[in-house]
Amino acid sequence: MKPFLLAAGFAALGTVDLAFIDLRLVPAVLAPATPDAPRVAPPVVPPTAPPLVSAPEKTTMAMASPSPVKEKVEPIKEKAEPAPKAEPAPKAELTTETRSGTVTLHFDVNARTPAGDSAPDLKTIATMLAADPTLQVTIDGHSDRNGSAAYNDELSRQRAVAVADELAQLGVQRSRIASAAHGARAPIAIGKDAESLARNRRVEVHVERRKP
Template identity: 35%
Template sequence: MNSNKLPYFFLALAAVLSAAAVALLFIRPGSKPVIAPPVPGKVSPSEKAVEESEPIKGIEEPITPQTPEEIMKDLGVGLSTASPSELLEKIGKALEEGDLTSLSQLIGNKALDTAKLEQLRVLHENEPLRIGGIREIGEIEMNRRSRWAIDLADRETGRDRILFDLKRDEGKWSIDQLTLPPASDQEVPKDVLADSLGIAASFLDAVLDQNFEFALNFIDTEKVSEAKIAALCILFEEGQYQLRKQRPLRAMFSTDDTAGFIANVTTTDSDESAQFSLNLRRPEAGSDWKLIEINLDALLSAYADRYADGDVYYSPLVKNPAGGETLALYFEFDQDEMNVRTRRQIEIVASMLKADPAKKITLSGHTDALGSENYNDQLSSNRAQTVRDFLAAAGVSSEQIITLAKGASQPRRPNVTEDGEDDPNGRRANRRTEIYLDF
């Protein structure tokens, strides 16, 4: 380089370095460059480049909801999980959000088809679904298949739940069948109640609701007495029993025409549990399942432990000497007035009689052995008459009621011990009015 030009080189280099230093003051690492204010009506080159470029990565565009046909096209087998309740909770959340894609992926293609998926879409479209609760109904097959329900809030009776039949395979549960509520202009589909588990569950729902007349729809009245159904209503009401949340109905056996279940119940005020059995039969293929046997022995024993100090004779259901079963209402010593428990029992009987004026009952009053024969005859008559008056006040026709006074002649238990001593517990079971249902 010519020595005469060397000073000019260093001057130029100094100018470049100065410019770079000034730029660093305005543009530091991690800072944004200063952009000149836009000129109104003029698009800057940078703005034009953004408009013409591809969409910026990382920013999602709105997703167009898939149609039921599109969802079903590539739908898999659904989610398998060790916990049925967790699976149902996920399904419930997707239902409330109206997320058909997630919902279908949880349920799977075995239980879903395009028609059911469209029905779910319409259900949510007409009225956003709100989940009222998730509950297990019972076992269809022991340890292999069970039925759950998602209750829908603010829905009309009969269209208030979606049923899910789950199947267990290699320790995990998945949805095997789905039953949707019917449209508003349809009757409840038969498969909601038609199988043995559906009949058993519907019967127990009626008993829990104290709906005696509806409960009768599910029993064979030639095999199961109406007194037993009334007694079960009384037990559930007085004992404050409710179906257990886990496996409320356990499958014992199942064939094409017979089925048996154990009903597990708990009390609302404690962790005490009890159970009773239900047997059902279907006389021929295509006919309705009916309850043909209800064994209340274990439940009556649990009830006695809670309310009668283990005295199983102090029971709302007793055997009648003339055959069949009888409801028993108990009185305090030397009293003919009904207590609160007795009134509730009579209200159930009154509803039975008012529903069918052709039905008749026989009321027989009884006493313990203390007192004279004449006094006990009158007291037993008063006890039967007290029940009759209550029924009449509730609207039952007097022609449907027959009253008898038995005094101390038909004790249920001995009034004295084997040593001849007075037995207060025995006498307590004898102070009663029995209601024999003559139908």
């Protein structure tokens, strides 16, 4: 029925020759159009950007400061210190500005030889005279005020001679030794107590330069 009506419609219009209508196509033409399925817009795919071709990396040469020139440090060679020269032994001298002085030796009561050890002092004097031929020794013997004047004079003389003999034994020439006896006439302590008397019992050895 539908093909007939369609053909009749076309004939009425006079626009289509029925001889050329293929009625087999009519059902397809007259078939109701199926509702369109909702069109889903295809996802917009952004154009793929061409892969970024990184430029060849420029090797950035850091302007490094020039490395310091390493100086060749030579190890410090310690110079061997020269062996100290043997210096002559210092000359024995008495503590005086004029190189002359006095050594005082003390004696016990009525003793003719010095009390204690007088050798170091006499050796010092002998060494001085050996080093300097212009020096000489004067020995003065003394006593305390006890006893007679004659006894004290002889006692003081013997004391001076004893010291002169010790110097001679140490090598001092007799010609360079002079001695004198003073008894109790030249005390250095005025009192009569034991300490003052002990100070006066003495022999004084003077080192002096010979007079021209």
